[in-house]
Amino acid sequence: MIVKVTYPHMGYMWICVKAMLEYLGVDVVLPPPSSKKTLSFGVKHAPEFACMPLKLNLGNFMEAAELGADTIVMAGGCGPCRFGYYAQVEHAILEDLGYKYQLVVLEPPEKHIGELLGKIRHITGNRSWRQVIRGVRFGYHKAQAVDELEKMAYYMRPREITAGETDLALNRALKEIIAVKAPEELPAAREKAAQIMRAVPLDRQRKVVRVGLVGEIYTLLDPFANQDIERKLGRMGVEVDRSIHLSEWINDHLFLGLAKNMRSSKLAKQKALAYLGHFVGGHGMETVGNTVLYAEQGFDGVIQLLPFTCMPEIVAQSILPKVSADLGIPTMTLIVDEQSGDAGVVTRLEAFVDLLMRKKEIREGSVKCTVI
């Protein structure tokens, strides 16, 4: 029997996972991009106090079912963050709603590594392990390519001469990456995508402020979940840097840091120790540590993103004011859920960016601080 596999959205993760699965000959049914509709499905059926990613996941699965998907592939975990139990709760909800989904959770095995390998076998069928490894590598390289383009866009957005041109170029460049079907073609596509990005005219002398984005991985990576904060900030003249990228996460957690010369969360965790003495699940420690790192690197501000009721990030949130006071870096916490409105977010971002610009000008001496 051929399974039709679906998986939840998280930003551009679908590009990398799709590449991997299709390389292995798996039938992939991609849920439509997360939208208000997705969220409303999720909100209707998910527990009220669950965090937003669960609601979006659920909506994704319901929409994918309409397209014919019959198997869910999800990551799992062993706590203490709620994500480790997502798949089970989502599956229980879907079952009660009458969906006939099969659930495959990829997680650290409880007893024996065979459990995990068996699950991978279930999806990939009779491919050899060598091919599975090649597929994973292919997916990883695609994730790297996408991250590279995103990073270029961070630099370009506040400096572009015609507004919106960066995003047009980014979309075209991403299409080049998405279209690649075989690992051999990827380097050429990467080069071509980079060329598309480089063709955008920039004003490199423009003064910009630099803001680091820290927080929970889903809200950081998913533009729908975070109200497209990267683009919004870019248009306000802010060069952003996101603390977590998919390829780095894969390298840290799946390859156990095998690929060298890549930013790793290890450093962030070390930096966090002065404020937070123990890991708290999720990305709580990374949030604190990256804030310290951004301050050391001379960023102008840090924005923390989290879904409402996210436990690890609440711990980090209560520590950030202290970090901010100690290191003199302004921080802002932006909490998102299904109630978040676009206008409210824009207003808060504008106010924060104004503050940063003013601070920067005073520091550089172009404006005298006057007491009124």
Add this chain to the structure above:
Amino acid sequence: MSLKVGIPRALLYYYYFPQWAAFFNHLGVQVVVSRETTRGLLEKGLRSTVDEACLPVKLAVGHVLDLRDRVDYIFLPRLVSMARREYICPKFLGFPDMVRNTIDGIGPLIDCNLDLYRKNSSQYDFFYAVGKMFTRNPVKIRRAYHASLEALRRHCLAMESGALAGETAPETTPAHQNRTGEARAGDVNVAVIGHPYNLYDRFISMNLIKRLKENGANVLTAEQLPEQMARREAQRLPKKLFWTLNQRMIGAAYHYFERPDVHGVIHVASFGCGPDSMTGELIERYARKWSRKPLLILTLDEHTGEAGMVTRLEAFLDMVRWRRNLADAAAATTTKIIAKKAEETTGAPDTSTGVFAAK
């Protein structure tokens, strides 16, 4: 003059206080417990915590503030894990740091890690680290440790035999005296499932347990089940739950839903509690699918009004009694029918039992 260690009356105080108290007493350290929760104490906590934190954490901060300036150390252990491959909640893991970074001049904290996550880890490491701060004599620590284990064992026994955590004050009441007199005084049995720090704090739960008793219900809690039993019940889950407290709660909920002498279940959660949002959902779905027993879900936060809760409780108890009476009536009629098949009584079932007994 002996040193004073303050223990906030919050979070896992309700499970571990007898143990901690016994340990410190044997080391010759004076234990000071923060005052019972009041509105003012909670307000203090609210002011010093981020809005998004849950009620128990805000309250715990209030209790810590209550101890400030009254003691030499505040005992705020980092409760990482109480059982192998399980955690409690991320906020427990980060709580000492949350306190240290939000309250200025908090004074010295005792925040050693209690971590039983790995195989072969032992509580002794934790107690040794704590004891070392007060004495250099390892024998003394060892003795105090054993005394603390004994105190914990007695506390657990007392809870299993029906005493309510927080009422089994250390070294006072013998285990059984507390409840035998009043046990089974009510006419319905209601299981109350919730985190100990929500249920047993009289201010936070707004005296939920006492109210239920006053309204003629016998209260059963998750703590009255032996731990093994709750764990076994929880094995019905598709995947082992990695939160110790919630595992106990969900196991107890399954158990009470199946027990014929329990008539209704109340699930108490605090607003925005992460683990409860997941297990509460699983409990609710289980109840809907497999049980006809009424389930009441109460969500508590700092704005909860007493009147609202009382109304809901009364309505719930009415429903519980109504359901029970209906079930009894149905059972009575079916036995009647079976017993006297040829009886000419044309069915009119005993309606008098169908009317629910308003209090």
